[in-house]
Amino acid sequence: MSQGGIGCPAELRIGDSMVESGGEARVSTGVVFDLRKFSVRDGPGIRTAVFLKGCPLDCPWCHNPEGHDPGPAILKRPERCIACLSCLRACPLGIDPRLVAGTSACDACPDFGSCARACPSESLQTVGEMRDLAWVMDAIRKDRPFYDESGGGVTFTGGEPLARPGFLTALLDACRVEGIHTAIETSGFASRAVMLDIARRCDLLLYDLKTAEATRGRELTGIDYSICLDNLAAVVRARLEDKHYADIRVRIPLVPGANDSPEALGAMADFVASLAVLLPVDLLPYHGSAEGKYRLWNLNYRMAGTPEPDSAALDAAIAVFSSRGIAAGKEG
């Protein structure tokens, strides 16, 4: 992330051009900003979650703001700095990384991240590194015995994994060859062709639904949300006709003020009920825990002060779905 913060990556905002374009050729590298083993909430069993960097959406409740920007970034944690100047000595540009690491000053850096690698106290940390297919597959493969025992696998999340369809395609195909169960956690924001193509290559789509209403969707996420809604409908139809497409679960973040009104919930439930297959729905109550991350990254947390839904509100939301015959429950 050369801009040093979560800006508005204009090149990814233009969703319409993506809709027109088809699936991309396989790409053998991508920016991975986290890799979590023993991930137990993103699909069945014990999983490894691979976080791909970059997301065209701009949801204010996002839990991974550092995953928004597509490029590698440097996180500064000044409270850990011991002023040893190792970073300064390592900087090829001869500037003080304690002040400027991760800003546009680093755009010219021939060895991005050298300051963080040299930092003994982890006061500077690289967030997001360019990784190749072999590196990610090695990491995924390490926990293979745990996937086999638990019925787990790998979940590609982000960021928006569909924003990097070339790399994602390569990863999904490599996993399929090895018989590793794959899930992707996605907003569905991609061209139809990419959506359908990816859905044939993975085993489970965890499809985030933020609203059933396209205009409201644009307000909340900053993109043409009708693409996400239409893609969901399309991929469900595809699944109905062809079992080679992935299973689908709908995941709804229950966000006060954004989508928790009875009308908004009812509309989402109606939308889910209208799909060609009756999908299961997991509700994820809003949680303010990401606020600390925003602070670390010097970002404005637009959700500050938002109350977390209590269990009564959650139960009521679940009931909206259950009353339409949808299998709904709490996740996360």
Next chain:
Amino acid sequence: MGTMMNDRVKRLRDESFETKPSFSAERALLSTEFYKEWEGRVSTPVLRAMNFRYLCAKKTIYIGSGELIVGERGPRPRAVSSFPELTCHSEEDLRILDSRPMTSYRVDEADIEIYRNTVIPYWRGRSMRDRAFAAIPEAWKLLYEAGAFTEFMEQRAPGHTSLDGKLYVKGLKGFRADIAQSRSALDWLGDPGALARDEELQAMDIACEGAIIFAERHAALADTMALTEGAPSRRAELARIAEVCRRVPAEAPRDFHEAIQMYWFAHLGTITELNGWDAMSPGHLDQHLGPFYARGLADGSLDRTKAKELLSCFWIKVNNTPAPPKVGVTALESGTYNDFTNINLGGLDSDGNDASNEVSYMALEILDELQLLQPQANVQLSAKTPERLLEAAGRVIRRGSGYPSLFNADELVGAMVKMGKSRVDALEGGSSGCIETGAFGKEAYLLHGYLNLPKVLELALNDGVDALSGTRIGLATGKPEDLATFEELYRAFERQLAHVVDLKIKVSNYLDRLFARDAPAPFLSVLIDDCIARGRDYYDGGARYNTDYIQCCGIGTVTDSLSAIATHVYGAATLNLKSLNAALEANWEGYEADRLRMSNKSPRFGNDDDRADDIAQRVFGTLLSTIDGRPSPRGVPGDMGTWRINILSTTCHVYFGLRTAASPDGRKAHLPISDGFSPAQGADRNGPTAVAKSLSKLDISRTGGSLLNQRFLPATLEGEGGIRNLSALVRTYFKLGGHHVQFNVVDTATLRKAQERPEDYRDLLVRVAGYSDYFVDLDRNHQEEIISRTAQEGF
């Protein structure tokens, strides 16, 4: 705390929980009286057996109000005996015992007086410890004082063992018949050992008689109490107690109640006779009691409620026997009341099939409801163990007591067979003490002490000099500036290790022979095959299998230290060995960047990173080649015992840490070294699956056991999904060859400490929202939020 306990169990449990452990001079006084009269008049084995019988006949008998299972080690619950014939407390020891802040024991002035007037004057200079220390070489004492190793047998008898199923089919009268037969078969014409065998067998017979007398005294007391008991229901119970105590241990038990009381008398006998490490364990208690339970249900004499009450009463009895306190002012090495009785649940039967039964589930419930220190329980988990048992165990684990621990039954059996045990004996074996593998009822597997691996590396880095004291305690293996390559440093480590281990084993062998000669254990010998058939004591090769263990500590710290040196000294050359030593000597003061670099920028054990795990494997291999397979002096000609390793520290990693200078992995002086087989505190940053993978790269079946601690927050294991994932995690670890794992599901206090010292808690996983994260990686507010959430869950 569960709500399932009935009033009786709740009251007895609370009494046991609330009663402060106390010291009793009774056993010391009786033994002193006895020795004054008898020492020198009979052979040593007979003397020991007669002393035991004297104790059984004279010690205060206790039957508490409402008790169903009876018998105490001391004159009252939670009173602990002393063993002056092994080690004699001084007056000062007793006063410190009474007043020290941690693990103190109440000591009455009257008991101190008994020690001053009678016990100390007789035993000072005569006790095993006094005599042994006089003959121990100076080089050993230097290493011992420096904290390079500990020695179990300097204060306590060689570790006891677990029992098998023979007690439940044969009473002591039956054993006496076996003893008589063995005596009659002695070869006085051709066997030069016939006299020694005859004396030992005679001693075993006397010991059986002692245990029967002990039980009969309880029967008589119950009868007497019944005479004045007003409540008819209690009168009936007392009559039943009398009946049970007249039956067992003389005869085999007939029902569930008698079976439990049978074991308890056997247990009490062994811990009255001597103060062996790891007290005594019943082995596969659920398998032993299962048939009695089934029979009781079938004939209508028992129901589940009654059975559970009896088993709960037994549980409380074990908790009533805190560990005997050591002598010496600091007692740093033994900061626990736990005497390590460990019950095996589940596992495999003699045909290799799943052996779990309803008593297994009952025991898990009791473990959960009573929440007592002792006994511990573990689940022997096989691929054949039903998921239901593992899930039941998972629910108890999730409650946060850390129990039950889980062992890999398939690995244990395989390892024992590989060590030369018969498959049937291996199948009846399991885990006792902390994590030690043994063939129950047939093996003397003695723990001899902990070995401080980081201290050995410290010697290699300092040319054999103790960095804390400046004294030379090891070999001169080269000054740091002369160790030009990693291989030269590693060679120095190997040589220091060989030196330390040689001295350790020499003295352990010497102590082993002293115990065999001067402190035989005839009662324990009755219970362990093939002591009767061989006419030999448990401490002298009477057991079918004989094994001696050194418990290796700090494999995580030493691996990380070597990895940091390989990376930064011999690899990137950011500092040389001499300046590293200067940093270590300064306890990293003024070298914080180097310390953090060594700590944060080196591959570390526990992350499924071959760069570190290869070093761990190499250290493990060095330990095996230095220790494993050396003959021990205990056994019979042609079938001698063997020295082996296990990977275990109990609480000794804290003591060893105090005695160890700063280490190259960034650890500061005096802080704990890594515990058991676990990665160094905070070194594992990639979650439990990576830890399991790292550990499974070492062939643990070549050890007598290894201990892995894993910490979780309750929320991580929440719901049925949490239990299933825990189950899958453990089953996978065991399929990969893991030996043991226990889970600490942490409380608020720990989280507070994690806030104060985050570097020690890097591996603490917390569930955040839709995912898990490391607690210390969260900002303060979020930490506070998690703490409040946890508290709401009742922690």
